[in-house]
Amino acid sequence: MSEINLTKLQSPVFQLPDHARVWAYQSKEPLSENEQKKLKAALDEFLESWQAHGSSMTAAGDFLLDHFLIIAADEEKVKATGCSIDSSVYFVKELEKKFEVDFFDRMQVAYLKNGGSISICSLSELEGLSKKKEVSEDTKVFNNLVANVGELKERWLLPIKESWHNQFIDN
Secondary structure, eight states, rough: OOOOGGGGOOOGGGGOOOEEEEEEOOSSSSHHHHHHHHHHHHHHHHHHOOETTEEEEEEEEEEEETTTTEEEEETTOOOHHHHHHHHHHHHHHHHHHHTOOSOTTTEEEEEOOSHHHHHHHHHHHHHOOOOOTSSSSSSSETTTOOOHHHHHHHHEEEGGGGSSSGSSSSS
């Protein structure tokens, strides 16, 4: 696999405006093409019916790079409310149960190995990998704390030295 170029990813999420709000979830294990198809069908069904105070949300979602579930909502006309956000979290938790995948383990870090393949480790393992020089401040990590589509495009994949992950490596 060569270096990942996010601008070349074809996804309905990237069709939303840059200000659209984003929720990024990560699976430790890669999802097979068949799993992604089934998950995507469930995701599309959820997004078609996703509402805030009885109004339909303008939203998109996708599974990217075999590990990531991305949900985005353009809040220009309809703002995501506590209840609508809760319903999306409930939906993701239901996906976890149905497909036996964990999207809520925030202690896992996805990073690019040399050659561009995605590897996952725990935050505690990241420090050890740094000491062994298997990762460095230039290693690219996925920052799942991005807030909107613009950040997803520009700051989702960035060097550790520019990410909150920097505190976990040996500089």
